[in-house]
Amino acid sequence: MRIAGIGYARGLYIVMKRDLDRFWKYKWWLAGLITMNLTDLFIFALIFNNIINRAYISNYLLFLAPGITAIATFASAFSIGREVGVEVRRGYTQYLLSLPLTRMQLSMGRILGGAVRGLIYQIPFILLLIILFGKLPVLAEAGVMVITSIMLTISMSSLSIVISTAVRSFDLQATMRSFTYFLLFFFSNVFYPDALISRYFPHALYIMISNNPVSIATSIYRGIFTPATVMEDPLILLLKLAAWCIIFLMLGSVFYLRNLTQ
Amino acid sequence: MIIWDVRKVARYKVFLIMRFAWFAVQVSVFAILISYLVTIRPSTGSGITYYEYYLFGAYTALLFSISMFRGYEIAEEFEEGIIEYHLSLPVRRRILAIGRTIGGGIASFIYTLPMMLLILIMLRIWNPLLIAIAMLSALAFSIGIVGLAINIVFGLKSGDRTDILFGVIDALLVRLSTIFYPLPFLSAIPPYFYTAMFNPLSSLADFLRALFLFEDLKPFLYLSQEQMISYIAGLAIGLSVLAMLFIERKAEGGGWR
Numbered sequence: 001m002r003i004a005g006i007g008y009a010r011g012l013y014i015v016m017k018r019d020l021d022r023f024w025k026y027k028w029w030l031a032g033l034i035t036m037n038l039t040d041l042f043i044f045a046l047i048f049n050n051i052i053n054r055a056y057i058s059n060y061l062l063f064l065a066p067g068i069t070a071i072a073t074f075a076s077a078f079s080i081g082r083e084v085g086v087e088v089r090r091g092y093t094q095y096l097l098s099l100p101l102t103r104m105q106l107s108m109g110r111i112l113g114g115a116v117r118g119l120i121y122q123i124p125f126i127l128l129l130i131i132l133f134g135k136l137p138v139l140a141e142a143g144v145m146v147i148t149s150i151m152l153t154i155s156m157s158s159l160s161i162v163i164s165t166a167v168r169s170f171d172l173q174a175t176m177r178s179f180t181y182f183l184l185f186f187f188s189n190v191f192y193p194d195a196l197i198s199r200y201f202p203h204a205l206y207i208m209i210s211n212n213p214v215s216i217a218t219s220i221y222r223g224i225f226t227p228a229t230v231m232e233d234p235l236i237l238l239l240k241l242a243a244w245c246i247i248f249l250m251l252g253s254v255f256y257l258r259n260l261t262q
Numbered sequence: 263m264i265i266w267d268v269r270k271v272a273r274y275k276v277f278l279i280m281r282f283a284w285f286a287v288q289v290s291v292f293a294i295l296i297s298y299l300v301t302i303r304p305s306t307g308s309g310i311t312y313y314e315y316y317l318f319g320a321y322t323a324l325l326f327s328i329s330m331f332r333g334y335e336i337a338e339e340f341e342e343g344i345i346e347y348h349l350s351l352p353v354r355r356r357i358l359a360i361g362r363t364i365g366g367g368i369a370s371f372i373y374t375l376p377m378m379l380l381i382l383i384m385l386r387i388w389n390p391l392l393i394a395i396a397m398l399s400a401l402a403f404s405i406g407i408v409g410l411a412i413n414i415v416f417g418l419k420s421g422d423r424t425d426i427l428f429g430v431i432d433a434l435l436v437r438l439s440t441i442f443y444p445l446p447f448l449s450a451i452p453p454y455f456y457t458a459m460f461n462p463l464s465s466l467a468d469f470l471r472a473l474f475l476f477e478d479l480k481p482f483l484y485l486s487q488e489q490m491i492s493y494i495a496g497l498a499i500g501l502s503v504l505a506m507l508f509i510e511r512k513a514e515g516g517g518w519r
Contacts, residue, residue, distance in 0.1 A: 033430070036430075048299075082425060169338060172276065176280065179281075191295070191296060192296065197295065201291075209291075
């Protein structure tokens with residue numbers, strides 16, 4: 001039983017390792033991605049910081065930084081979906097099926113591979129948060145951050161696989177990916193505080209925006225660095241993110257397996 | 263070739279719905295909330311709100327994104343062998359290139375026309391001459407960007423690389439422009455200020471703003487309207503000619519990765 005477990009874990013590791021190795025091929029893409037996130041943080045935030053309403057936010061750079069850290073996981077974790085999409089279109093899945101791995105190992109390996117990409121990409125942004133706030137999280141806070149990041153990247157990676165396997169057309173995949181990014185980014189609390197959303201928008205819309213997985217992760221990060229800005233209990237936030245993670249993980253594996261067997 | 267591209271407009275219902283939803287989120291969530299958060303009036307003496315300022319920025323970003331999307335479509339055609347079919351047709355290659363560029367530009371413009379009309383209605387703009395100028399400038403911009411997308415796809419001949427490069431270009435050009443913030447606010451960062459000033463997205467967004475909100479927008483303008491429209495027209499002609507030369511002299515079937 002134990003040997004079977006080790007064998008299973010090894011299969012997962014091989015799939016993940018393959019995806020991680022391929023990640024480093026995209027140096028220019030990574031450079032562009034980092035520039036984009038840093039531009040959002042240092043240009044968007046600094047410019048807006050001069051014209052912001054101080055009644056809502058005292059320092060827009062510090063307000064935006066946790067949100068950028070959360071959304072940074074999107075594009076890197078989503079790169080796995082782009083690759084799965086290429087494999088779907090080119091019929092590469094036949095080769096994957098011929099490997100001495102179970103379908104579940106393949107499916108979970110791909111999702112976790114995308115999650116590891118997102119986590120690696122996110123590390124510098126978390127370090128930047130620590131520098132910007134000048135605060136080193138205590139052990140419990142660091143644990144919450146790690147759990148949050150793992151759940152968020154698994155969610156993003158699974159979501160990307162759902163999108164890439166739901167449609168086969170290259171242009172439609174790109175459109176859906178871009179739309180999902182904008183929905184998660186702009187329909188969240190990354191740019192604006194919850195108080196502002198709840199004041200000007202209907203309650204139902206506020207509930208939708210504040211329960212977007214990127215909003216939840218952003219609130220958790222904000223809660224660690226600026227506890228006064230977040231009203232919701234961190235445990236409730238973690239449970240909500242766990243629910244998203246499980247839903248996306250299940251959908252991701254179902255869609256990937258469906259794609260493998262078609 | 264122009265009709266071939268334009269006819270495809272009706273086929274992309276999901277694409278259209280998603281783009282419209284993207285625009286709706288931009289205008290009804292992001293723009294509203296940010297306009298409550300920031301004010302651009304006191305520091306510049308401008309009479310417009312951030313919401314009004316951002317509307318044409320959101321439109322420009324959408325038009326740019328949809329025009330670049332033609333590149334994805336051409337990449338898809340490469341994967342399906344349709345490009346080889348086109349190259350084998352008894353049509354001069356320069357006609358093929360110009361047809362695709364203009365057809366793609368018109369199709370992209372048609373996709374965004376409802377959003378432009380929505381903005382004009384929201385701002386209560388009814389002047390037919392100004393609306394016609396705005397539409398022509400948007401069309402010219404779209405043709406230029408489609409020319410750029412064609413050059414990239416035919417040059418790279420790889421779906422993977424096209425996807426990555428388009429993502430980077432889309433993300434960076436939108437951010438390094440005046441889509442989100444007026445040019446004077448960027449003057450503290452000179453490299454960014456000049457990049458934004460000469461970014462074609464800034465030219466179209468600021469030209470549309472100047473066309474309809476000129477008096478209120480004066481403090482934000484560094485280039486004249488004539489300079490901006492010349493830049494947009496130059497971009498359309500230059501990139502179309504480049505696409506034409508590229509397809510005429512370099513393009514061959516096969517070799518797609």
